Amino acid sequence: MPDVPDSPEAYINLLPGDRRDALAALRRVLKENLPAGFAETMGYGMIGYVVPHALYPAGYHCDPQLPLPFISIASQKNFIAVYHMGLYADQELLGWFVQEYPKHCQSRLYMGKSCIRFRKPAHIPYKLIGELAAKMTPRAWMALYERQLKK
Template sequence: MQSKAQSVAEYLKELPEDRKKVMIELREIILKNIPKGFIEQMSYGMMGYVVPHSIYPSGYHCTPELPLPFIGVASQKNFIAVYHMGIYANPELLNWFVTEYPKHSIQKLDMGKSCIRFKKLDQIPFDLITELVQKMSVEEWITCYESQIKKSK
């Protein structure tokens, strides 16, 4: 469910109250803990945390006019999703997350390539999300991203 909201504030306003509380908490965690250089904006119809063109002028290889995405947070129909591109691109980070998850949640991990799905809003491991957000700097993300792009060419 992509939103047509033009700002994060507008996006949050349109959410149901039970979702809004969780999304605001996730946003606060990200803003307090994401390494310097990433910026918040609406990205792909969700709250996005990206590497701006001022730091990475090439942008996202699929759509160079867009900044390089890193984290997205969305209220989907049946769950809240945290999309973390570092987990998708960095096997060590993925292994760390998969190993740590059971220490922080009694819920079974529901995950796609970069998507972590939370169906039970009262079971989101905010402390683990905090750690995850802190794990990769802008420079590390760009290096990881570029190494993946070179492999695919």
């Protein structure tokens, strides 16, 4: 993307049709399912959902000026990505997701430590992503994050 969008709407509007529809649907699912307290932002060139400084004044340890990141969505060159920091930090949550994924999607799970990748927009399991988003409150994420920092 040549332009740096300053809002989720601007980001989505820069995408080609199938990507635009998929990111708009992911955004809607996240906004409908994330527990109260997360804030929508733009960060690292992606749409992000963060714990704002009002709830977590310390901010992100890599750059305390930034709020604590939780979930981001992005259209990358070869896939659409959902970055969920809780999957990286919580083995039980990761295990649940890996077990549930085949029940919602016929394509093979393609993911890294916190990045779930979808090569085809039609393969995004929106219902499952909504369930995943609903599983952790901002307070639970802050507590898990702090435990991970102490390790």
